[in-house]
Amino acid sequence: MKSVSKFLLSLCLAIMMLSSVLAVPSLAAEDTWTTKAPILTAKSYITSAELNGKIYVFGGRTASASTPIATVEEYDPTTDTWTSKADMPTARESAGAVAINGKIYVFGGLVNGGPAINKVEAYDPITNTWTIKSPMPYAQGHFGIAEVNGKVYILGGTYSPKKVLVYDPVTDSWLTKSDIPSPREYYKATVINGKIYTIGNDNMMYDPTTDTWTSKASPPVNVLGSALTSLNGKIYLLGGYSLSRYYNELFEYDPSTDSWAPRTNMITARAYLTAVSLNGHIYAIGGHSGNSVYLNNVEVYSPPLPSQPTAPINLAATGGNVKVDLSWSAVTGSTGYNVKRSTTAGGPYTTIATGVTGTTYTDTAVTNGTTYYYVITAVNAGGESANSNEASATPNAPVNPEPTGRAILTITLVNGIEREYDLSMTEVNAFTAWYDAKADGTGPARYTLDDPHAKGPFKSRKDNIIFDKIITFDIDEYIPEN
Structure with a gap:
């Protein structure tokens, strides 16, 4: 009886071993x-x-x-x-x-x-x-x-x-x-x-x-x-x-x-x-x-499968106007890179580009004023690497500096009269912006400037310049003496 039990036990073990072998998936041989x-x-x-x-x-x-x-x-x-x-x-x-x-x-x-x-x-x-x-x-x-x-x-x-x-x-x-x-x-x-x-x-x-x-x-x-x-x-x-x-x-x-x-x-x-x-x-x-x-x-x-690539390093991000420029160091053995982004430091990240072949990428699907966090992975036939270091940037619209200096604005009217105004460049820019807008059919018909001449007993005197009375105007910028 014991011999029969041992035989049955051996048979069961053999069947289990054969089943485990048959259960192993067939993999393509390399090289x-x-x-x-x-x-x-x-x-x-x-x-x-x-x-x-x-x-x-x-x-x-x-x-x-x-x-x-x-x-x-x-x-x-x-x-x-x-x-x-x-x-x-x-x-x-x-x-x-x-x-x-x-x-x-x-x-x-x-x-x-x-x-x-x-x-x-x-x-x-x-x-x-x-x-x-x-x-x-x-x-x-x-x-x-x-x-x-x-x-x-x-x-x-x-x-x-x-x-x-x-x-x-x-x-x-x-x-x-x-x-x-x-x-x-x-x-x-x-x-x-x-x-x-x-x-x-x-x-x-x-x-x-x-x-x-x-x-x-x-x-x-x-x-x-x-x-x-x-x-x-x-x-x-x-x-x-x-x-x-x-x-x-x-x-x-x-x-x-x-x-x-x-x-x-x-x-x-x-x-x-x-x-x-x-x-x-x-x-x-x-x-x-x-x-x-x-x-x-x-x-x-x-062919032999290559080793999984190492993670990219030296990822840097620079914000611009509605864009973020990325750069990183090349990874030996990689065939491309994936770019991933989040609005939260540390992720989770969403893949925004795959198969990038260079070591730079410009993300233009961004909103000015929002901070974005990026990582890069390297890929080849062996798989995808771990994430690179995280880099962040905030795209912003360019800030125009306040203009400096002054200019003489000379306006020639249809009646032949010339009017001169000593203005800051901020004031000159405001005048030209009004003129351009009116030429495009928008904005008021007149523009008001301080008249620097003959104020007499008045605190101030204003000139109202009518758009359709202007023949031409000249701007002569200068740097005032200290």
Whole structure:
């Protein structure tokens, strides 16, 4: 009987342990690759963009085609499925694509085995239609492309490797910027904190605000045909090839430390693939692996989550007229900041801005005379920091100082008579305010001034100046002697 009881007890414990294991939620592994549904057509030299939570892959070249293709494929990560969309008007490979203002713009590329084109076409995913846009100033292929503050930057390429073009989709127009210090062919580009990084055999950062270039740490490998994307404040270089082999290596670049680190390799070595960041993951799509082996593979990388950022420091608040200006020190590893406000010291705070990328913010939703209390938090993929120090400010309207000095006011009337008055600047300002108001149709028809002349036996004498009797008046300000 005792043995039966012990058996039943052991069985119950085993069931409980199994239940506890099964109850543990499944968490996405970090620094790992998984496979997803393949693209519909195996191809290389493709370009891509993400819009509204979906990935779009454009053009490229297949093993069976001697010329580029015009196909468009849409990937939905929620269902892990690919769908064909309306073809591009122009078949192309080695082009560039950017999503902006609800549209995806495809720029340049190569046709018919090599010649570059300057065509620009915009795709609307909602209507599944294409629109022709203003062409690039010159043909280009194998270039870097990036979007900053609503503008599209075309950097380098095989036909003008040192040129920088800027496209404004609002005006459908182009500008030229300062040349790149060194040629960029087969380079890719991505954006971190408003700066553009062009990476291939080396690494250079472009600041669109100052139109200047800065050299950064070169990647660990010297390859062509890599893909480039950014995620969580880091840059990722994927694949490529050299004379000796095709690469499946993945390298992570940290702009805050200007350093590279290896990460887990892709499952499949490849070059001339495309890479897209979406929902905290990196999608490596297509490409080829030599000997005309064109790929339809799609692999997804889950990067290591960064540590939760530290709290910002040195928050300062300055009140102005219907505004409060805030500034604080940058936090290493943060991808943005949240601004929180209260009308009570110590909170509770209400979040008034999220995703602020700089270290300054101006709050204009304030009332003069009210004191506001602020804290800032830093955020990244690892979470949100603790609150910064609290800073307070009271916005106020500017106080106009009392005018000093005096002036001679000379009024010329319609009958030719001139009247002179020695007045303080306060009195002069009052007169001009009356005149301006009356000219706008408001206020009394006359203005009264003390007559400094011939008072005789009277205590005072007043001049009543009628508005419509004035031809002109002059003001000659002077500083009275002490």
